[in-house]
Amino acid sequence: xxxxxxxxxxxxxxxxxxxxxxxxxxxxxxxxxxxxxxxxxxxxxxxxxxxxxxxxxxxxxxxxxxxxxxxxxxxxxxxxxxxxxxxxxxxxxxxxxxxxxxxxxxxxxxxxxxxxxxxxxxxxxxxxxxxxxxxxxxxxxxxxxxxxxxxxxxxxxxxxxxxxxxxxxxxxxxxxxxxxxxxxxxxxxxxxxxxxxxxxxxxxxxxxxxxxxxxxxxxxxx
Numbered sequence: 001x002x003x004x005x006x007x008x009x010x011x012x013x014x015x016x017x018x019x020x021x022x023x024x025x026x027x028x029x030x031x032x033x034x035x036x037x038x039x040x041x042x043x044x045x046x047x048x049x050x051x052x053x054x055x056x057x058x059x060x061x062x063x064x065x066x067x068x069x070x071x072x073x074x075x076x077x078x079x080x081x082x083x084x085x086x087x088x089x090x091x092x093x094x095x096x097x098x099x100x101x102x103x104x105x106x107x108x109x110x111x112x113x114x115x116x117x118x119x120x121x122x123x124x125x126x127x128x129x130x131x132x133x134x135x136x137x138x139x140x141x142x143x144x145x146x147x148x149x150x151x152x153x154x155x156x157x158x159x160x161x162x163x164x165x166x167x168x169x170x171x172x173x174x175x176x177x178x179x180x181x182x183x184x185x186x187x188x189x190x191x192x193x194x195x196x197x198x199x200x201x202x203x204x205x206x207x208x209x210x211x212x213x214x215x216x217x218x219x220x221x222x
Contacts, residue, residue, distance in 0.1 A: 004113040011115070011136050011171040014044040014077060015193035016217035017210065018173050022081075023063065024051035025201045033201050034067050038074045040210025042200075043193070045071050046096050046117075048081035064090055077115060084110055096138065099125060108133035117173075121152050121159075126168050134170065138195060139163065141176020142186055146198065157189035164190040180212045187220040 006014075019034070019042040026033045034045065047064055049055055055063055064080065068090060071078040079094040080087035082101045087094070094115025097107055104118045118129035119138045126137055141154045160174060174186040175195035183194045196213060203209035 006113075006115055006135050008169075008171055012192040012221075015136060015171055015173040015191075015195075016043045016221060017041060017213045018044045018046065018175075018193055018195040019200055019210070020046045020048050020081075020175070020195055020197045021067070021201055022047065022049040022051070023055055024049070024053050025197050027202055030063060031066050031070060033206055034070050036206035037200050037210045038070060038076060040200075040207040041214035042076065042210050043214070044077055044079070046079045046081055046195070047092075048096075048197075050081070061086065061090070064092075068092060079115060079117065087111065087114070094135070104129050104132035104134055119175075121155070123163060123166050123168075126163055126170075130168065130170050136171040136173060136192075137163075137168070138175050139172050139191065140174055140195075142174045143177030143182060145177040157185050160186065160190035180209070180216060183213055183216045184220050187217060192221070193217050 019037045021034055023030050047067055049060055064086060068078040077093035079096050080092045081096050084095055084107055095107055095111055096117035098119040108116055115135050116133060117136050117138055118134040120126040120129050129137055139159055142157060144154050171192045173193050173195045174191040178186055178194045178196055179199050186194055200206060200209050
């Protein structure tokens with residue numbers, strides 16, 4: 001039952017330029033990185049505080065609230081990776097979970113009509129996530145990535161074409177090693193947008209990098 005949940009058409013718009021951010025991925029202060037990304041037109045933000053030096057406890061919560069406030073000022077939804085308790089505590093707009101995190105059907109029961117994203121690497125995982133109430137699927141890694149130490153083997157854009165050909169109609173976002181040179185290829189293969197970490201957070205000009213991804217996503221989606 002979808003009453004009250006986000007509509008697919010709106011979800012597709014939000015996935016166009018999806019920033020995944022956490023302090024371990026930022027060379028500069030995360031709030032500044034996020035604000036520059038938002039100024040460049042980022043459409044959706046996921047807070048993913050994992051990896052060496054990741055914050056915990058009160059420091060984690062404080063950063064989450066700071067970043068969420070910046071998103072709210074821009075009217076951009078703010079999702080939390082994996083941590084359902086944190087997402088509920090700060091009233092985030094949604095949660096994204098991987099295959100090793102809490103199972104999607106339980107997360108959906110806990111978060112109600114908030115946005116639920118689920119990572120999938122195979123058709124079986126994608127079909128299960130759809131059945132369990134996902135609003136969108138994160139598909140990848142498409143290309144090799146250094147942002148996630150335990151990432152699966154890269155699958156290339158072909159995984160997106162296969163999922164679409166197999167009848168997966170849910171909004172999809174490609175993730176993993178995507179750059180402005182490859183973003184168009186990912187969208188043409190069947191993604192509604194691209195999720196990016198280092199190509200924005202590590203960019204010399206964050207705002208310009210974000211705006212380039214936005215321009216590609218809009219051009220390929222039109």
